[in-house]
Amino acid sequence: MQRSTTPAEQTDPQVGLAVSTVIFTLRADDGFGATDPAPGIWLPLVRRIREPYDGLWALPGGPLGAAESLADAASSTLETTTSLRPRYLEQLYAFGDLDRSPAERVVSIVYWALVGSDEAKRTRLGQNVRWFPADALPPLAFDHRDIVEYALWRLRNKLEYSHIAHAFLGETFTLSELREVHEAVLQKQLDPANFRRQVESSGLVLQTDELRTGGRHRPARLYRWTQPVTRPETPSPGRSTSRRPTTSTPTTRQQSEEPA
Amino acid sequence: MQRSTTPAEQTDPQVGLAVSTVIFTLRADDGFGATDPAPGIWLPLVRRIREPYDGLWALPGGPLGAAESLADAASSTLETTTSLRPRYLEQLYAFGDLDRSPAERVVSIVYWALVGSDEAKRTRLGQNVRWFPADALPPLAFDHRDIVEYALWRLRNKLEYSHIAHAFLGETFTLSELREVHEAVLQKQLDPANFRRQVESSGLVLQTDELRTGGRHRPARLYRWTQPVTRPETPSPGRSTSRRPTTSTPTTRQQSEEPA
Known part of the structure; x- marks a missing residue:
């Protein structure tokens, strides 16, 4: 294939595309009735009920529907599994390693979401969904453990130079x-x-x-x-003529958006 | 579809997957023989020779091959179009808007690369490839103008808190x-x-x-x-037990890698 003369925008039907989401919240309880332990980072996982990795826990996610934007797919996963609408939803990374799925080649575009602990408490979980503490995860399907580690690393880095803690607080x-x-x-x-x-x-x-x-x-x-909480780093909506995407719209419910 | 019970890793054959790359360098010449103008940011574009957008300029890119990692696809595009091996290559963002391509649904995972001006000068360009100044781009195919704007915005932001200028300098x-x-x-x-x-x-x-x-x-x-130049923010290779991916390996040729 001549990449230099057939640029972009073709498809290889052998590669599948999924969207998954890492959802973090801050929880003080340990789920077993202990009183007032230090709060920690928790995330919801979904138990797989078919191969590959039948029975293992995995990040909530699914194939990208032909009529769904990437952020819509991430939101929809969130809502189905946890009934949550996150304060913060941002694209994390696309994971495309050749052998991350045993049967077929799948690229997963992963979003990460932060939800307030008050919201997380009110959550109705779907079937086969449970919250786990980030420092005591069960074995995970696919490369989902690596994905969670990467999301935690991004969270730690971002905390230092941004308002991201806002998503956990009022x-x-x-x-x-x-x-x-x-x-x-x-x-x-x-x-x-x-x-x-x-x-x-x-x-x-x-x-x-x-x-x-x-x-x-x-x-x-x-x-x-001191300042309005900024939106996550996402591309500007629309074909703006400005060189600088809008990045500081004040908003309490933060949602990343694909360019329109 | 029950997202909560069929998590992740399925595919919808209606959605295609491409990998494109935004390649920035610093150039002082304007290509028309002017002497010593202030250096500016330039990028190579590829002229399309088929529909859609036949004749328009576009970012170098192509469909993701079934046997290629994402970073390999980005590198291979770079090499075919410009014979360049970048000092800095990092995943930028996945663009997945519903109508970004007129004919079929395509998600583009975009990388960005920085190359030194000395290297850029020695570049042999492929057929239908030309360098353009970032502030005087021709009309671009697809949403590639938005992608370039976003990459420029990321470059400006990153300059302020990192060693990224290293990629343009010795x-x-x-x-x-x-x-x-x-x-x-x-x-x-x-x-x-x-x-x-x-x-x-x-x-x-x-x-x-x-x-x-x-x-x-x-x-x-x-x-x-003062410090070894750090690698771009990328997921850790392999299933490390450490919670912190390796992010500060000293290296002069910086290359992002998918987790192995």
Whole structure:
């Protein structure tokens, strides 16, 4: 095949295309009634009921329908498996290794989603769907373990230079709540005084006049983000003449979109 | 279809899969003999010789072969069209809009590559391939204009917090050369004294003992990166037990890899 004279946009019917989603939330419970353990990152998995990998757990996903955009396929998977609409949905990576599926060649375009812990608690799971802690996953089908590891790595990196913790928190939050998110993602304890200094000097958050009261703790100062929370890095919708895609539309429900 | 019980890894034969590549380099010449204009970002395009979009320019690319990994497909396109092996090759994004191709549904997984200007000068182009300045592109086939805009936006963002300029420069470089890269990518003039202060306080570069001599200018101090240049953000190869993919292997020829 002459790539230089037949560029792009042909198809090879031997390669299949799937869309899968890694869905993270922050959960304090361990599902077995333990009281108030440190919150950790959890994700929902789906038990396979046919070959290959019958009986193993896998990321929610499915073949890309001919009439579905990539983001629509990811959203639809989310809704079917967990009844959730994520605060944050972004394309993660396309995994296309030759032998990632034993029977046929399949490329999986993977999205990652973050949902608030309040939402995750209200979740109705589909049949054969369960939440697992990210640090205690069962054996996974395909290369889904690698995909989860990569998503966790992206989450850790993104936490450091963005508002991504927003997806786990409400509009306002205490510094303890923000520290808990960082501790869960980074999987290590952070010194409260150092964390406070770093966060306050980062310019990312502002004190509000409000206090969080109630609960076992004394009232704590509430903070908010200094700037509107930005959308995930996604291509600009439409054929804009501007060289700079819109990347900072204020929005609370963040959804990545394919270009129109 | 029950997504919750038939997860992942099926295929819909109606959706095709292509891999395309956006290749950026820094060029000072304008191709018409003008002497010493400011360097700008250029990219190679391929003229289509069949429908759809017969005669229009497009990104180099082609269908994903059943026996090719995604990165191999991107590399092979690069080599066929430009004889180039890029210093930097990274997956950019999967574009899957429903009507991006008029005839059939095609999802394009797009890579982006950076090549040094010295290499770009030595390039032998394939038939129907030409370099174009990024700020004066001809009409492009499909949604390739949007893809180029998105790649430029990613390049601008990445420049600010990484060593990505390395891909345009040698192991050592003068501050003027580094400023030229930033000016070309950001498309604006930067004040030399401010730029020097910012770069020197960033901790990203170190003075060497060497000077660049020759040419029309007086000898200039050479700089180098303080740390080994890191690989692009890609999933970890293999099923590592570590939660953190290898991301800082020192390497001069940077190539993204699918997990093995």
